[in-house]
Amino acid sequence: MESLAKTPLTDWHRENGAKMAPFAGFDMPVQYKGIMIEHKHTRTQTGIFDISHMGEFALTGKGAMKALNKVVSHDLETLAPNKCRYGFLLNERGGIHDDLIIYCLAEDEYMLVVNGACREKDFNHIQSHLPDSLFLADISEQTAKIDVQGPQSLDVLNTLLGSQWNQLKYFCFANDDSQGFPMIVSRTGYTGELGYELYLPSEAALGIWEKLIKDERVQPIGLGARDTLRLEIGYPLYGQDLDENHTPHEAGAGFFLKKESDYIGKSGLTQKNEALIALSIDGRRTARHNDPVFLPSGEKTGIITSGSFAPSLGHCIALAYVKAEDAQQDEFIIKTSRTELNAKKSSLPFYTQGTARIKID
Numbered sequence: 001m002e003s004l005a006k007t008p009l010t011d012w013h014r015e016n017g018a019k020m021a022p023f024a025g026f027d028m029p030v031q032y033k034g035i036m037i038e039h040k041h042t043r044t045q046t047g048i049f050d051i052s053h054m055g056e057f058a059l060t061g062k063g064a065m066k067a068l069n070k071v072v073s074h075d076l077e078t079l080a081p082n083k084c085r086y087g088f089l090l091n092e093r094g095g096i097h098d099d100l101i102i103y104c105l106a107e108d109e110y111m112l113v114v115n116g117a118c119r120e121k122d123f124n125h126i127q128s129h130l131p132d133s134l135f136l137a138d139i140s141e142q143t144a145k146i147d148v149q150g151p152q153s154l155d156v157l158n159t160l161l162g163s164q165w166n167q168l169k170y171f172c173f174a175n176d177d178s179q180g181f182p183m184i185v186s187r188t189g190y191t192g193e194l195g196y197e198l199y200l201p202s203e204a205a206l207g208i209w210e211k212l213i214k215d216e217r218v219q220p221i222g223l224g225a226r227d228t229l230r231l232e233i234g235y236p237l238y239g240q241d242l243d244e245n246h247t248p249h250e251a252g253a254g255f256f257l258k259k260e261s262d263y264i265g266k267s268g269l270t271q272k273n274e275a276l277i278a279l280s281i282d283g284r285r286t287a288r289h290n291d292p293v294f295l296p297s298g299e300k301t302g303i304i305t306s307g308s309f310a311p312s313l314g315h316c317i318a319l320a321y322v323k324a325e326d327a328q329q330d331e332f333i334i335k336t337s338r339t340e341l342n343a344k345k346s347s348l349p350f351y352t353q354g355t356a357r358i359k360i361d
Contacts, residue, residue, distance in 0.1 A: 007052035008144050008205040016220070023223055024116035026053040031222040038225035039311045042191055046150035047221035048212050051197070052205065055119030056143045057112040057126070061134035064108040071129045072102065073248070073266075075259035079104045083172050084186060087256055088248055089114075089122060090265025095244040096251065097265075098122050099236070101188065103173060111139075111184075111199075115238045129264065144205035149195035149229075151355050152217050157185070157196055160211055165196070166360045179208065190226065192233035192354030231317060232310050233356075234278060234348030240289055241276060241305045241319050250321070252276045252348070274302065275327035279334075280346040281316035284309055287334045287341060293320045294333045301326045304334060312351045318343065 004027040014020060018029035029050065031038060041047055059068060069076040074087035081104050089097040098118040103111040114122045119140060127136050148157060157165050161178050165185065168174060173186035181204050189195030200208060212218050227237070236242045242251055247269050249257075257269065281287065287307035294300050302322035310317045318334070334341040 005053075007050055008202045009050045009052065009209055012206060012209065013050065013220075018220070018222060021223075024053045026116065028053060029220070029222040031224045032220050035222070035224040035228060036311050038219065038221045039228050041219045042150045042193060042221055042225060042229055043312055044151065045217045045219070046148060046152045046156045046215075047191075047219055047225070048209065049147040049149065049221050049226055050205075050209070051145040051147050052143075052202070053116035054145050055114040055116055055122065055138070055140045056145075056199065057114065057123060058137045058139050059110045059112065059130075059134060060108065062108055063131070064110060064134050067130050067134055068102075068110060068126075069259075069261065070263050071126055072100070073257055073259060073263060074102050075261075076102070076104070076110075077261075081106050082174060084188065085171065088253075088265075089125065090247075090263070090268070091244055092265060092268065094247040094265045094268025094271065096238070096242045096246060096248060097125060097244060099238055099242055103184070103186070113145075116140075117239060142202050144200050144202045146198045146200070146205060146209060146212070147189055147191075147195060148198065148212065148218075149189045149191040149221075150193050153193070153195050154360065156212065156215050156217055159215060160208075161185070168196075170357050179204070183208075189356060190235055191229040192235070192349065192351060192356050193229075194355040194358055227306075228308050228311060231306055231308050231319070232312055232349065232351035233354055234319070234350060236276075236319070237306060246274065246276070246321065247271060250274050250276060250324075272324050274321045275324050276305065276319055276321055277327055278346040278348050278350065279304075279318040279320055279332060279343040280350070281307075281318060281334070281341050281343045283315060285336070285339065285341060286316040287318045287320075287336060287343070291337075292335050293322055293343075294335065295326060295329060296331055296333060301329075301332070310350060312353075316341075317346070317350045
C-alpha cells in the first residue's frame with residue numbers, strides 16, 4: 001500500500017473524527033459532520049480548510065520577473081507587490097500543465113502556489129526554463145496553508161489576528177507577524193465566498209488551527225464540501241476539468257490570457273476541438289467523472305469531467321467536455337452506470353450569491 005504523506009494537521013483530523021482518504025499523495029480529511037452540513041456552514045458562516053497538500057515555490061534573483069514571464073501565462077509586468085494572479089503553466093502545445101497562483105512578494109521575488117499532485121513536475125518544468133542565475137526553491141514542506149472561507153471570515157480573521165483586515169482587496173495579500181511568526185494573509189479562495197488563505201510555517205499550523213476552531217462561527221471542512229463549493233461556482237479542478245490535452249480556451253478560461261508577450265505554449269492556444277460546458281440536471285441523481293455525454297440524436301459528443309449534487313441549488317450540476325461544434329446545443333443526455341440523465345446547458349457560475357468579491361468598507 002502506498003505510503004501517504006501527512007500535513008501538519010493530519011493527526012488532528014484523525015483525532016477529531018474526520019473521514020480520511022488519499023488525495024494528491026496525502027492523507028486528507030474528506031468530511032467531519034457531513035458534506036451537506038459543511039457546505040452550508042461555509043456558505044452561511046465560516047469554514048476552515050487544511051490545504052497544506054498544495055505546493056509552494058519561492059523564486060528570487062535579479063531578472064526573475066522577465067524570466068518567469070516567459071514560462072507562465074500570467075502577465076507579471078503588471079503584477080505589483082502584494083498582489084497575486086491566477087493563470088497557467090502550459091506545455092508546448094498549449095495544453096494545461098497546471099493552473100497556479102503567483103504572488104509578487106517584492107521586485108523580482110515571487111511565490112508560486114501549485115497543485116500538490118503536480119508539484120514535482122511543475123518544479124522541474126519551471127526550473128528547466130530559468131537561467132542558472134535565479135534561485136528556485138521548493139518550500140512546500142515548511143509551508144502550511146489554512147483557508148478561512150465564508151461570509152463571516154473577515155470578522156473571524158480580525159478576531160484571530162487582533163487587527164483590521166478590511167482594507168485587503170480581492171487577490172491582494174499582506175504580511176502579518178502578530179502571532180510571533182511570519183504569515184501571508186491572502187484574500188483569495190476556492191469556494192466563491194469571502195475568504196482568506198493563510199500561508200504560515202508548518203510548525204505553527206496546529207496552533208492557528210486550534211485558535212480558529214475555538215470561534216463558535218468556525219467549523220472544519222473536508223475535501224468533499226470543498227469540491228461541491230467550488231463546482232457550484234464553476235471553478236475547475238486540475239486533473240478533471242483541466243489537463244494537458246486541453247487548452248485554457250477549450251476549458252472556458254481564455255479570458256485569463258491577456259498577456260501580449262510570448263510565453264511557452266502560446267502558439268498552440270488557437271486550437272479548439274472541444275469546449276468545457278456547464279450542465280444542469282434536475283433531481284438528485286448525479287453524473288460522475290468520465291460518464292459519456294450524448295446529443296439527443298444519440299451521437300456521443302463528450303464526457304463529464306465533474307459532477308455533483310449542488311446543496312445550495314437543490315439539484316445536480318456538472319461540467320463536461322463536448323465537441324466544439326456541439327457546445328451551443330441546449331440539451332444533452334448523460335449515460336451513467338445505472339440510468340440516463342437529461343441535462344440542459346447552463347451558465348457559470350451555477351451559484352450566483354457568493355460573497356467572494358464583495359466590497360468591504
